[in-house]
Each structure stands twice: as structure tokens, then as C-alpha cells.
Amino acid sequence: ALVPRGKTRAQFQACVGMIxxxxxxxxxxAYFNEPVDAVALGVPQYxxxxxxxGSRAMDLGTIKKRLLSEAYESVDxxxxxxxxxxxxxxxxxxxDNDVHQCALNLxxxxxxxxxxxxxxxxxxxxxxxxxxxxxxxxxxxxGARAG
Numbered sequence: 001a002l003v004p005r006g007k008t009r010a011q012f013q014a015c016v017g018m019i020x021x022x023x024x025x026x027x028x029x030a031y032f033n034e035p036v037d038a039v040a041l042g043v044p045q046y047x048x049x050x051x052x053x054g055s056r057a058m059d060l061g062t063i064k065k066r067l068l069s070e071a072y073e074s075v076d077x078x079x080x081x082x083x084x085x086x087x088x089x090x091x092x093x094x095x096d097n098d099v100h101q102c103a104l105n106l107x108x109x110x111x112x113x114x115x116x117x118x119x120x121x122x123x124x125x126x127x128x129x130x131x132x133x134x135x136x137x138x139x140x141x142x143g144a145r146a147g
Contacts, residue, residue: 002072010118011075012067018113019064019082025109027102028060032085035059046092053091058084075117082110 004012023033036057038046050057063081072078089103 001070002067002074002078003070014117015067015072015075015078016064018110018117019060019067019078021113022082022106022110023060023064025106027106031089031099031102032059032106033061035062036088043092049092050088053088055084055088055091058088060085075114079110079114083107086110 002008002012002015022028036043036046036059038044047057058081060082063078063085066072066081067078072081086103086107089099093100093103095101
């Protein structure tokens with residue numbers, strides 16, 4: 001899981017910072033930080049259109065809450081939700097619409113920021129000298145072998 005401790009600590013911190021910076025963007029504040037209120041915006045078909053497009057509603061505020069509550073299994077899972085926010089905007093809004101254009105710009109910024117996210121180093125057990133000796137003693141023959 002993506003949590004603020006252990007081997008995912010650096011990734012978690014990077015993601016919190018990344019989401020925070022995106023949410024500070026004026027376009028995100030205008031369009032993407034809160035769930036779409038389809039009734040208030042006068043677009044009652046919003047959820048049907050998004051679902052018909054193979055997606056589901058998502059917003060940056062919900063992503064931040066899920067991240068802080070340790071609900072994401074990985075950076076990839078978080079990235080999938082962020083991409084979903086922008087995909088929804090491009091599915092619902094025409095290409096010449098400001099929301100559509102802002103979504104494309106923010107997604108580009110997000111993808112660039114994501115490249116800087118720390119990777120989890122592979123956990124590798126370093127064998128002890130006793131393990132090495134036991135392995136060497138258990139090998140048969142003493143000559144070279146093709147493996």
C-alpha cells in the first residue's frame with residue numbers, strides 16, 4: 001500500500017506534494033478539485049455520459065482524501081484516478097471548451113510531475129557469509145558447470 005512509512009514513504013510524500021501542487025492550479029480550483037455537481041451545473045446527464053464512456057466520476061479532492069487515508073495500493077493506482085479526472089473532462093466537454101483544454105494542460109503537467117516520483121527500490125536480501133559458505137559446500141564437484 002502507498003503509506004507514509006516504510007518502503008513507500010518517499011513515494012507517498014511525493015504524491016501528497018504532487019496532488020497539492022495540482023490542486024493549487026487555478027484551473028484545478030475552478031473545475032477539478034471537487035466532485036461535479038451535475039444538478040447545480042445544469043448537466044443532469046453528466047454521470048450517464050461519463051459511465052457510457054467507460055469511466056466513473058472522480059475529482060482531485062477525493063483523490064487527496066483517499067491518498068491521506070492510505071486507500072491507494074500504489075502510485076499507479078493514484079495516477080489512474082488522476083488521469084480519470086482529466087479523461088472525464090475530455091469525454092464530457094467539447095475540444096474547444098475551456099474545461100477540456102484545462103484538463104489536457106493539467107494532465108500534461110501531472111505526467112511530467114509523475115516522472116519525478118521516486119521508485120520503490122527492490123528489496124534484496126544480502127546473503128550472510130554463512131549462507132554463502134553453505135551454498136558453496138553443497139555444490140557438487142568443484143568444476144565449472146553450465147547452468
